[in-house]
Amino acid sequence: MTEHPILITGGTGKVGGRAVARLGSKGLPVRVGSRSAEPRFDWTDRSTWDAALHGVSKVFIVPQDGELLTRPFVERAKELGVGRIVLLSGRGVDVPGYADPESVAGRTHIDGEDAVRHCGLEWTIVRPAWFAQNFSEGFLRDSVLAGELRLPAGDGAASFVDAEDIAAVAVAALVEDTHVGETYELSGPSALTLGDAVATISGATGRTVRYVSLSPEEFVAEQVAEGRPRADAEDYADAVGPIRRDMDSHLSDGVQKALGRQPRSFALFVKEAAASGAWQDRPRTSSAAPSDHSNQSFG
Template identity: 50%
Template sequence: MPVSNHDLFLVVGGTGKTGRQVVTRLRERDARVRVASRSGEQRFDWTDDRTWRPALQGVGGAYIVAPDEVTSVPAFLALAADLGVERLVLLSARGVDVPGYYGDAYLGVEGHVRNEDALRSTGVGWTILRPGWFAQNFSEGFFHAPILGGELRLAAGDGAAAFVDTGDIADVAVAALTEDGHAGEVYELSGPRALTVSEALAEIERVSGHTARYVAVPPDLFVRELAGQGWSRADAELWAAALAPVRTGRETVIADGVRRALGREATDFVEFARAAATAWRSESRP
């Protein structure tokens, strides 16, 4: 039976890009939702297992987002299963099952694989979401401030990506939490077409009137530039490595997860840009 709207849903990472949209969609269905994060309605800390049980108590289904560096996800998943959670939906990442997808420098793959394996071993209804690069990075994430400044410098070369709308990720997550037919599924998620960064910026200009140019930066220089802005070298190298699939063209592959999960096509980048157009207009600038 599907988990019903009368059950309590937990969203771990409920203030993030995908989590807050999952929260909104569940509440639009009149579902009861517990938002868990360090700053959310329910205090939750991956490094403090004393916060886990209160977050999980009485929960029927959970959507789980964890930072790459967190190693405690398997223990949390085991506790969730012990406490009777019936549905677990885990946000993973595209390409974690493909050797060399991110090159040798990206250290997050091992954690994603470990989390996925732990989820499968819980014995409850599980679903794994593997999205590619978020379209929302342009409107509210890492790319946003440079775009407002007129120049986006990335170690993405001339590569392209099928940027996925986080609203699609949330729709798939909610379907997996509330409907039958998604248990045991791994959904690879992307947009319906691949765009270069320059093409994405051109779409943004068309809908918002704001112009920004893309500058392809060699990875080593990209790391040095981020370090010069105050980033730790480890974080800068992580970003450069995360962009490797865009540089190498691996993110151009169109995934079918949205269609399989929802029975519709994924949201096109231009639809995302129209909805987010105010993010790049003058009144939105600091």
């Protein structure tokens, strides 16, 4: 009998791509959910959902911010015979004062978690801290290459988590039965200020990178001067707010609980990213704001 594939939405992203690779290394059938895959999957085009879900047994959901799409997607997945959902959510979803619950990302994760918990399927929720890979693959990379990271994060620290660990937990939840009904809070093994983080990158690369702490007002003014709409700049500043308010420095035990080992360190991430040439190329994008709450992650 042919084994049913596992669908990974966001299958070419920082976490989804790693999950696809891990499932493939296990010899498990995996379907990449992306606009460039076959069958094509596009969160905003519901006509693509059925083909992506056809014959699928389990789904890893990397949600799409901007519209509340997780709930109808989970409902359709259930109708088509999916039995297990693993959801990538974000740190602080249930923490008062962490983030604006009415923000785009906040509403996406709050509604998404509620949908998954009450869908009647097997489920696991993964809530990572800020992604370490934001510095090498995400919205902070160009600032690293430019040599200056300017954010309204003050002297707050964050317990950056390696996307390799996030993907490893997600895959475990997809293929093992012991994670059903669990909510895993994920972080790295220690908290670093942004100054600490860029100093680690500087030490590994020989590239001079410094962190400049701005007030939220200064940050928004700079972003607006660079052409960003004020509302987007304010959302960006708000997303960094939990670090400034020291709400991201705590350590979480989800990696240990799910995998039985310690999480990967930020220093190890930097060493491997530097060895792979992550900071040797020209900037690939403008200093775009994070596109989702991951939290947190901004994955």
